[in-house]
Amino acid sequence: MPSKICVDGRIWGQNNKALKFHTLDLVAYETKEERKARYNELALMRYRSNPEPQRTKQRAQRKRRKIEVLTHYSTADYPVCARCGITDIDILCLDHINGDGAERRRETKEPLGKALYYYLKKAGFPDGLQVLCFNCNMKKRISEGK
Numbered sequence: 670m671p672s673k674i675c676v677d678g679r680i681w682g683q684n685n686k687a688l689k690f691h692t693l694d695l696v697a698y699e700t701k702e703e704r705k706a707r708y709n710e711l712a713l714m715r716y717r718s719n720p721e722p723q724r725t726k727q728r729a730q731r732k733r734r735k736i737e738v739l740t741h742y743s744t745a746d747y748p749v750c751a752r753c754g755i756t757d758i759d760i761l762c763l764d765h766i767n768g769d770g771a772e773r774r775r776e777t778k779e780p781l782g783k784a785l786y787y788y789l790k791k792a793g794f795p796d797g798l799q800v801l802c803f804n805c806n807m808k809k810r811i812s813e814g815k
């Protein structure tokens with residue numbers, strides 16, 4: 670009797686534990702590109718069937734990266750606001766000391782948000798940034814009349 674195949678490629682009625690041992694499956698592919706394509710396919714299937722563990726891992730990784738980057742730009746050896754001394758990682762952010770953020774984004778394609786932390790780490794922590802809390806960042810912007 671032919672087996673039915675699910676939309677995501679699993680065989681209907683099986684408990685599909687084989688998915689966890691996808692490395693065995695990869696031996697059957699000749700070239701590196703074929704193995705890579707099959708690996709990515711399996712990884713996507715695994716992610717779609719249960720995305721939460723990977724999301725949790727990514728969240729933790731982003732937080733570790735943020736702490737690392739903010740620590741680098743802090744005045745102390747832990748993330749801290751340069752003006753008021755707050756250490757709450759959730760409200761700390763990066764500030765362009767000379768207010769040239771928009772200019773830098775145009776020139777160096779510096780991204781915004783969480784992608785900025787990744788970019789800065791990869792670019793070897795360029796100068797011109799400091800750590801401020803959100804309130805101090807807003808206060809600085811208002812006092813500069815921007």
Ligand SMILES: [Zn+2]
Nearest residue numbers: 750753802805
């Ligand atoms: Zn502050």
